[in-house]
Amino acid sequence: TPPASARKGHKKNRVANAQAKQAAARRPAPRRGGVKGTSEMVVGRNPVYEALRDGVPATTLYVQQYIDNDERVRDALKLAGERGNINLMEAPRPELDRMTNGLNHQGLVLQVPPYEYAHPEDLTAAAYDNNEDPLIVALDGVTDPRNLGAIVRSVSAFGGHGVVVPERRA
Structure with missing residues (x-):
């Protein structure tokens, strides 16, 4: 038989297990979803439209499948098309939800390169x-x-x- 200190229920092991659980709880949860890499997202009809209108550098515009085609959506698509260097991708709502970690994207998500901050x-x-x-x-x-x-x-x-x-x- 193993010594008492080597058994699961021993006080020393219970304390060590509790400390390990606490340490795991303090660690940030791994990010699920989202586009991999260093890109950032602009989400929502008005923010996407404003970013495109103001010439914010962008790589991809994601549009939800079967989206209600209102004026903001049409304007965003038109601006992205005029720029010519923005990929247009259609994606189902669950995919956009995953990419934005559940934010209210309203069917439009604009992928932009990370902002370069001054030192x-x-x-x-x-x-x-x-x-x-x-x-x-x-x-x-x-x-x-x-x-x-x-x-x-x-x-x-x-x-x-x-x-x-x-x-x-x-």
């Missing part, structure tokens, strides 16, 4: 080059896109040189 040192150097004291705002825990937009607009209005956005939670 904070470049922002401070640019401010010093203009004989200005740098004003950079660092964000933490901002999750609402409207709040993010309001902060960026406020920084711009106050003559700020940039906003540091963390990789997660902003």
Whole structure:
């Protein structure tokens, strides 16, 4: 017979198993779905239309099969077609749900390359080059896109040189 410390029900093993479960719970869940790689998604009829209208670089426009063809959908398809370098793909709703991790895509998803952020040192150097004291705002825990937009607009209005956005939670 194995010693007590080697048995499943021994206190030492129960504590180790509980600690392992807690550690696993703290680990971020693996991302399911989504387009693999480093691309990002713009989801929803109005955001996709606005991104295409404003010339945001894009690689693929996904359109839900059997989508209601309203004015925004037609305009988005027209803009994507005029640009000529955007792939148009038709996909079933479950596939779009998977790609967007369940966000409300309204039948339109635009795949865009990742945004290239400036390094904070470049922002401070640019401010010093203009004989200005740098004003950079660092964000933490901002999750609402409207709040993010309001902060960026406020920084711009106050003559700020940039906003540091963390990789997660902003």
